[in-house]
Amino acid sequence: xxxxxxxxxxxxxxxxxILAGCAYFGxxxxxxxxxxxxxPMTFETVRRQNDEQLRAxxxxxxxxxxxxxxxxxxxxLQKAADYLGNIRSSKxxxxxxxxxxxxxxxxxxxxxxxxxxxxATMADRHRQTAEGILHSLGWxxxxxxxxxxxxxxxxxxxxxx
Amino acid sequence: MTRAIKVxxxxxALLGLGLGGHFGYFEAAxxxxxxxxxxxxxxxxxxxxxxRIQFMHADTDHARQAVMLQIQLLEQLELADxxxxxxxxxxxxxxxxMVEEAAGRPExxxxxxxxxxxxxxxxxxxxxxxxxxxxxAAKRIDGAVDDL
Numbered sequence: 223x224x225x226x227x228x229x230x231x232x233x234x235x236x237x238x239x240i241l242a243g244c245a246y247f248g249x250x251x252x253x254x255x256x257x258x259x260x261x262p263m264t265f266e267t268v269r270r271q272n273d274e275q276l277r278a279x280x281x282x283x284x285x286x287x288x289x290x291x292x293x294x295x296x297x298x299l300q301k302a303a304d305y306l307g308n309i310r311s312s313k314x315x316x317x318x319x320x321x322x323x324x325x326x327x328x329x330x331x332x333x334x335x336x337x338x339x340x341x342a343t344m345a346d347r348h349r350q351t352a353e354g355i356l357h358s359l360g361w362x363x364x365x366x367x368x369x370x371x372x373x374x375x376x377x378x379x380x381x382x383x
Numbered sequence: 384m385t386r387a388i389k390v391x392x393x394x395x396a397l398l399g400l401g402l403g404g405h406f407g408y409f410e411a412a413x414x415x416x417x418x419x420x421x422x423x424x425x426x427x428x429x430x431x432x433x434x435r436i437q438f439m440h441a442d443t444d445h446a447r448q449a450v451m452l453q454i455q456l457l458e459q460l461e462l463a464d465x466x467x468x469x470x471x472x473x474x475x476x477x478x479x480x481m482v483e484e485a486a487g488r489p490e491x492x493x494x495x496x497x498x499x500x501x502x503x504x505x506x507x508x509x510x511x512x513x514x515x516x517x518x519x520a521a522k523r524i525d526g527a528v529d530d531l
Contacts, residue, residue: 233388240392241399248403249410256411262418267464276459283426283456316452319445320433359437360445368440371529 275314282313286324296332296344303328319359323372326355331373423460423467430456431471435525438478443486450479473502477521480514 260266268277289302306321306328313321333348353364361368430453437449454476457469476499483492496514503512512520 229388233391236388237391237395241395244396244399245403246399248400248405249407250403252404252407253411256408256415260412260415260419262415263422265422267419267466268460273459273463276456276463279456280423280426280460283429286429287425316448316455319437319449320429320452323433323436356440360441362442363440372436 279314279317282309282317283320285309286320289324289328294331294335296335299328299332299335303332322355322359326352326359326369327372329355330369334370334373420466423464427457427460427469427471431475434475434478435528438482439525439529443482447479447482447486450475450482454479473499474521474524476502477517478525481518481521 265277265280268280286306289306292298292302303325306325310318310321310325329348329352333345333352336342336345336348349366349369352369356364356369434449434453438446441449454472457472457475460467461469476495480492480495480499483489483495496517499517500511503517
């Protein structure tokens with residue numbers, strides 16, 4: 223009797239392990255293939271409409287969003303501003319002011335952080351850069367209070383992350 | 384290992400792959416649809432924030448450019464993907480009307496207000512609002528966001 227039960231038990235357990243393992247791999251493979259096929263966050267619906275310019279605009283705006291969620295340190299903000307500055311020239315002119323405003327926002331925040339760290343010279347330099355950009359965007363009032371409003375919402379968002 | 388066990392294991396493996404693949408596909412397809420429906424939120428918000436900030440701080444020419452850019456993007460998106468509903472367009476057209484009012488272009492202001500009114504009614508299904516009511520609504524919304 224024992225000689226019959228052991229292969230049955232072993233076979234049943236082995237079958238269960240194979241079923242679970244294959245189900246897991248099948249699940250993962252199907253997920254990966256479906257995501258690669260659907261590409262849900264790459265604006266494929268827009269691409270299928272042959273609207274490459276709109277898709278490029280959406281990807282640029284998404285780059286601005288990613289820039290907004292960087293760590294709140296001068297070095298990270300500088301990297302974000304540099305990145306947007308680098309991609310700026312390849313974007314259509316109508317879209318560049320959006321990048322400019324985000325770069326100015328990053329510089330305002332860098333100025334605040336440097337001021338808090340006691341680096342008044344760096345803070346002034348960043349503030350002047352931000353002022354120059356904001357003037358080019360048609361701002362007349364570039365007082366510290368007005369510029370501070372630029373970063374307030376971004377900081378509030380980061381604080382509630 | 385007997386032949387019967389080999390066949391059973393092979394059938395079990397195929398069954399596992401089939402079941403896993405089936406559920407994996409449906410889960411991923413459902414999540415992809417959810418992600419697709421939310422993928423426009425971030426870009427639309429960036430354009431909206433830009434238009435609002437420029438509307439509040441820039442001169443009329445720059446404010447007009449910013450609001451027009453938002454309107455253009457949202458209208459293009461609505462045409463490209465029927466699942467996207469540009470609810471912010473009413474507010475954008477009200478801002479455009481206020482920019483045109485400040486620039487002393489009453490005809491352009493009225494055109495923008497007519498667009499805003501049509502959009503507002505489509506989404507809110509309320510009775511027709513006057514020009515002042517539309518502008519006051521926009522001021523309240525912008526003021527509330529600015530106070531955050």
